[in-house]
Amino acid sequence: xxxxxxxxxxxxxxxxxxxxxxxxxxxxxxxxxxxxxxxxxxxxxxxxxxxxxxxxxxxxxxxxxxxxxxxxxxxxxxxxxxxxxxxxxxxxxxxxxxxxxxxxxxxxxxxxxxxxxxxxxxxxxxxxxxxxxxxxxxxxxxxxxxxxxxxxxxxxxxxxxxxxxxxxxxxxxxxxxxxxxxxxxxxxx
Numbered sequence: 001x002x003x004x005x006x007x008x009x010x011x012x013x014x015x016x017x018x019x020x021x022x023x024x025x026x027x028x029x030x031x032x033x034x035x036x037x038x039x040x041x042x043x044x045x046x047x048x049x050x051x052x053x054x055x056x057x058x059x060x061x062x063x064x065x066x067x068x069x070x071x072x073x074x075x076x077x078x079x080x081x082x083x084x085x086x087x088x089x090x091x092x093x094x095x096x097x098x099x100x101x102x103x104x105x106x107x108x109x110x111x112x113x114x115x116x117x118x119x120x121x122x123x124x125x126x127x128x129x130x131x132x133x134x135x136x137x138x139x140x141x142x143x144x145x146x147x148x149x150x151x152x153x154x155x156x157x158x159x160x161x162x163x164x165x166x167x168x169x170x171x172x173x174x175x176x177x178x179x180x181x182x183x184x185x186x187x188x189x
Contacts, residue, residue, distance in 0.1 A: 005107035006034040008068075008100050010093070011059070013039070013052040013170030016112035018059070019158050020150055022167055024110060025063055036104055037063075040096045041071040042089050052170040059168070068100045101145060113148045116155035 009024055011017040024035045037060035041053045053069055060067035078088035097109050140151045150158070162169055 004032045006036065006104060008036050008038050008097060008104065008106045008109045010097055010109060010111050011037050011039050011056050012112075013056045013059075014112075015158050015162050015167075015169045016114055016150060016155070018167050018169045019161050019165075020110055020112040021059070021063075022161075022165055023149070025065070036066045036068060036100070036106065038068045038097055038100045038109075039070075040093050041069070042074040042092065043071055044074055044085070044089070055168070055170055066104075068103075070096055072096070106145075108145055108147050111146065111148050112150055114150045114153050114155050114158055 009021045039056040072092045074089045078085045
């Protein structure tokens with residue numbers, strides 16, 4: 001991220017994305033950043049997901065930031081496009097964030113992926129039989145607009161930061177559901 005840019009922070013409400021948002025806001029004056037918050041409700045977790053969306057909206061409001069939120073039916077999208085729920089959710093999220101980026105004229109979309117996500121991604125791709133390009137993992141910058149500032153930070157460090165800053169975060173129970181490959185890797189490997 002370059003001084004004077006507008007950045008969309010993709011915020012789910014979980015530890016990683018709330019940490020990302022907090023850091024961007026803390027750096028915004030020095031770096032002259034304009035920060036906006038974007039949240040997509042995937043329509044998969046009912047009232048729990050609705051609470052997450054409301055929480056993220058309140059966090060943005062309390063910080064005086066513009067909030068962009070939307071809701072989609074990922075299960076319907078996955079069925080219609082014959083994709084896994086994980087893949088459909090990822091595609092819906094990227095599409096939503098790109099719409100917000102274009103709508104706002106933002107320079108960057110910041111994602112809260114951490115070193116732990118990187119390790120899970122490499123293992124997941126290895127198990128699926130990816131080639132060398134896929135085994136390279138998550139790129140810190142993609143297409144100049146998509147940035148992952150926390151990619152060198154561990155999940156443990158994020159947890160410590162959340163505790164230190166006393167940040168309010170949401171807990172997504174689906175992150176422990178072994179139906180999803182990433183969760184099996186996270187929990188079992």
